[in-house]
Amino acid sequence: MPIAKIAPSVLSSDFAQLASECHRMIKEGADWLHMAGASMYTFHIEATDKPLELIDKIHKAGMKAGVAVKPNTPIDKVYDLADKIDMCLVMTVEPGFGGQKFMTDCVPKVKALREQFPNLDIEVDGGISLENIDQAAEAGANVIVAGTSIFKANDPKDTITKFREKEITMDFDEDLFPLRPQKVGEEILNQDLKAQEALRREREEAERKLEVWVSAAKNEKYYINSFRIEGAKKTRPWLFEAVLNRALKAKTLGDVIQSTSQATSNLSRLDIFKEIDVLLDTSDDPLASPGALDVTIALEEKNRFWVKTGTEIGNEAGSANISLNIRNVFGGAETLETYMSAGTQVSHVFEFCLAKPINGNPDSKIDLSAFSLTRNNQPYSSHDEILRGAALRWKVYSRLGFHEFMVGSTWRQICNIADNATLSIRESAGHSLKSSFTHVFIRDNRDDIMLPSRGYYLKLSQEYAGLGGDIDFIKHELESQINYNLGKGFIFSASLRNGLLYPLDGKPSKISDRFFLGGVQSIRGFRLNGIGPIEDKKDSLGGDIYLAGGASLFTPLPRVRRLQLKGHLFINGGNLVQLHQRLPLYDNIRRLGTAPSVATGFGIVYRSSLLRFELNFCLPLIATTTDKVKKGFQLGLGFNFW
Amino acid sequence: MASEVDITEHRNHIQESFLRFLSHFPLRISKSLYKNPDIDDPILYIWGPGWEGSQQKASFDQECLQWQTFLLFNKIDFKVKNVNEPLISPSGKLPLLYTSPGDIFTSDKIPEFIKNKQRPEDDTEASTPDPETPFICLADTKLRNALLFYLWCEPANYEKVTFHKYGGHYPKPLDTILMYKARKAVIGDLLTRKPILNANEIYEEADEALKAFSVELEDSKYFFGSRSSPKLIDAVVFSYIYTILSIPVTSSDKELHELVHKYKNL
Numbered sequence: 001m002p003i004a005k006i007a008p009s010v011l012s013s014d015f016a017q018l019a020s021e022c023h024r025m026i027k028e029g030a031d032w033l034h035m036a037g038a039s040m041y042t043f044h045i046e047a048t049d050k051p052l053e054l055i056d057k058i059h060k061a062g063m064k065a066g067v068a069v070k071p072n073t074p075i076d077k078v079y080d081l082a083d084k085i086d087m088c089l090v091m092t093v094e095p096g097f098g099g100q101k102f103m104t105d106c107v108p109k110v111k112a113l114r115e116q117f118p119n120l121d122i123e124v125d126g127g128i129s130l131e132n133i134d135q136a137a138e139a140g141a142n143v144i145v146a147g148t149s150i151f152k153a154n155d156p157k158d159t160i161t162k163f164r165e166k167e168i169t170m171d172f173d174e175d176l177f178p179l180r181p182q183k184v185g186e187e188i189l190n191q192d193l194k195a196q197e198a199l200r201r202e203r204e205e206a207e208r209k210l211e212v213w214v215s216a217a218k219n220e221k222y223y224i225n226s227f228r229i230e231g232a233k234k235t236r237p238w239l240f241e242a243v244l245n246r247a248l249k250a251k252t253l254g255d256v257i258q259s260t261s262q263a264t265s266n267l268s269r270l271d272i273f274k275e276i277d278v279l280l281d282t283s284d285d286p287l288a289s290p291g292a293l294d295v296t297i298a299l300e301e302k303n304r305f306w307v308k309t310g311t312e313i314g315n316e317a318g319s320a321n322i323s324l325n326i327r328n329v330f331g332g333a334e335t336l337e338t339y340m341s342a343g344t345q346v347s348h349v350f351e352f353c354l355a356k357p358i359n360g361n362p363d364s365k366i367d368l369s370a371f372s373l374t375r376n377n378q379p380y381s382s383h384d385e386i387l388r389g390a391a392l393r394w395k396v397y398s399r400l401g402f403h404e405f406m407v408g409s410t411w412r413q414i415c416n417i418a419d420n421a422t423l424s425i426r427e428s429a430g431h432s433l434k435s436s437f438t439h440v441f442i443r444d445n446r447d448d449i450m451l452p453s454r455g456y457y458l459k460l461s462q463e464y465a466g467l468g469g470d471i472d473f474i475k476h477e478l479e480s481q482i483n484y485n486l487g488k489g490f491i492f493s494a495s496l497r498n499g500l501l502y503p504l505d506g507k508p509s510k511i512s513d514r515f516f517l518g519g520v521q522s523i524r525g526f527r528l529n530g531i532g533p534i535e536d537k538k539d540s541l542g543g544d545i546y547l548a549g550g551a552s553l554f555t556p557l558p559r560v561r562r563l564q565l566k567g568h569l570f571i572n573g574g575n576l577v578q579l580h581q582r583l584p585l586y587d588n589i590r591r592l593g594t595a596p597s598v599a600t601g602f603g604i605v606y607r608s609s610l611l612r613f614e615l616n617f618c619l620p621l622i623a624t625t626t627d628k629v630k631k632g633f634q635l636g637l638g639f640n641f642w
Numbered sequence: 643m644a645s646e647v648d649i650t651e652h653r654n655h656i657q658e659s660f661l662r663f664l665s666h667f668p669l670r671i672s673k674s675l676y677k678n679p680d681i682d683d684p685i686l687y688i689w690g691p692g693w694e695g696s697q698q699k700a701s702f703d704q705e706c707l708q709w710q711t712f713l714l715f716n717k718i719d720f721k722v723k724n725v726n727e728p729l730i731s732p733s734g735k736l737p738l739l740y741t742s743p744g745d746i747f748t749s750d751k752i753p754e755f756i757k758n759k760q761r762p763e764d765d766t767e768a769s770t771p772d773p774e775t776p777f778i779c780l781a782d783t784k785l786r787n788a789l790l791f792y793l794w795c796e797p798a799n800y801e802k803v804t805f806h807k808y809g810g811h812y813p814k815p816l817d818t819i820l821m822y823k824a825r826k827a828v829i830g831d832l833l834t835r836k837p838i839l840n841a842n843e844i845y846e847e848a849d850e851a852l853k854a855f856s857v858e859l860e861d862s863k864y865f866f867g868s869r870s871s872p873k874l875i876d877a878v879v880f881s882y883i884y885t886i887l888s889i890p891v892t893s894s895d896k897e898l899h900e901l902v903h904k905y906k907n908l
Contacts, residue, residue: 426746595675621670
């Protein structure tokens, strides 16, 4: 007997209405609750000129692709795409109007399509009822959008049974349960991140709706009798046990659905499976008590090896990188990454990192890394720095935000001192070994990293060095930003940063540990690291205490509303000083106020999909005798601007 | 024509007033809290302090001591800094003489620095053939081989003396790594001059060299007796002998020490 399946849209439908209906459907004869990790993204063929690219994008975003054809569009338009898509939706009414009648002249289109592609899922939508379902089914449709016909029927049980007899899968009417946007069209092509954002939004939406549903049906007694995993070859059973453990304790339908869905989401976020399908089925175990459910998780593992290449630009430097990755190394969702990068400022990087989620939880990972990198600091402080080290990190998301705990050792080497380097830089040459414990906390609720329009960012890091080696200090740094959307395209943004490096052994700090200030991404109107202790107007030495702040007003520009291009007015400033061990800390901090560096200016900001671009006209207001000021135009490319 | 001139003049005018406007910025310049270090005398970066029981200001490293002595011989005012970090020098070797940013002299450039410092009338002597060159060469091969072998290849000396002097200030385990590399470099250097490192042979050659120096010196204060002031060769031989005699004697491996003691006039 064919199965009445509640199709993928369940998770993303309007659960407020659907909840009771779904529950009733299970009670009254639906055998399956079908939940999928990935959603289907259906677009209208008429809405785009480049359907193939769009399908590709949708697949890359981890979703299934569907193509919808309006009644007046000839069906042969989809012939070229049919083997690329997962479903074709033949509209049997004009979209946008409720209560229309089934257009019989669409039936030949279904028939023609079925003759060409016997295995394609063909869905019909609009005005379907028990009276005309035969017509559609005979022509070859195998999925119908079950709207009013089911939910408004006098006897849903009977309707479901009848549909089942016709070997038809039911999907839900999206007019009844307004879903994700049907028309994606060109937008997805233009915006690289749009598809992923849509997926994220959809998931959040689904989770929210699921909660509503769960609360409606939470008291019905159900429990999970058994789990079956299909398609796991390399993944070890303990991983599934760890992830699904909570679901096994569920006692009500609400709990079962929520915990299973959570488990599925966790599994998919481990990034080792291509596709995860979860089926909840009433148990066929004769010994099971009433309310027993069998859960089948069908999945496909992703390829074990993958390679990524990319480029990065920022802080007046560019680099190209490649990473070789092995997924699911030991079958417990471990990843092994070997990363290499070469660039202008960081001459080369080699990093090797083995990461492992704790108990299959994608939000709590432990990793072990070893790295070697050469930093070219010649342009602003006439030396190179070679860093080699190893670290053990634990990264975890808590309710407050992201935490990283790290313990590690780094061997730093200040070398290749330029011939014309100043005395202090020359004397800082040498080796040092730092062993430290670091805690980093990040809370970021901005709507965008590069050009946010609302939300705030807070990063706190504390480091204690002195676990071995010859470096002994405590270091604190705070970085914060807040953004307000003032409406009509105006955005106000303010930032505040400070840092303190306090040596515990009475010796002066090393240049590798110090803070640097200045540059288009730090304080505009000054050259890169051009604020603070600078020797002979040439070499930046870095400082131990700093305070920096800025305020920006982003304005809309006429005629370019659609582009991410904005006008920019700013004022920013700060100070960076060396710590005098003889003075009390309070006096040291007070020295920050004595000779600050401040600049103002205006310019334009453009946020492309890859990076933020700034062109400013800078006017330094206050500077010190040693500052490297940048008057006039200053150009900036990068991700992170303050 | 006239109008064109007007336009260029006009443009220049705008440009000028724009530049004048810019020259007002920064509106206020405050005095920086950072003070550049004062450099009066040149600084000689060396390995130091000296060996226990000897002059603390004299470097324990032969090459550093040689140039330190030579600068003193030439009556040049300089300060000595014990950095114990060869990375400070572009050649990766100490000593390094620093006068100002951009003016640095590795050991092979120091004679040049001295020549520039001295009065021009001394210049005439530079052109005459130098009798000291073959002697310096002799010291820098035979005596250096013996000294390097003595410090870096005699296990007791390396572990008890050399390791602590050259690598003792690094944190563990960097000291082991860096000293392993340094030792490898020294042995590599030795092997370029001697394909087989045989202790007896190396010390015998040093003995011959010392004998040659002893004969040349006779009873005069400096080499090539006619001169009243010391030259580079004096600094070279002094640095070798002083270093060898200053190295603390370990129970075994004291051959070189005894070797030098034979020549009382040195």
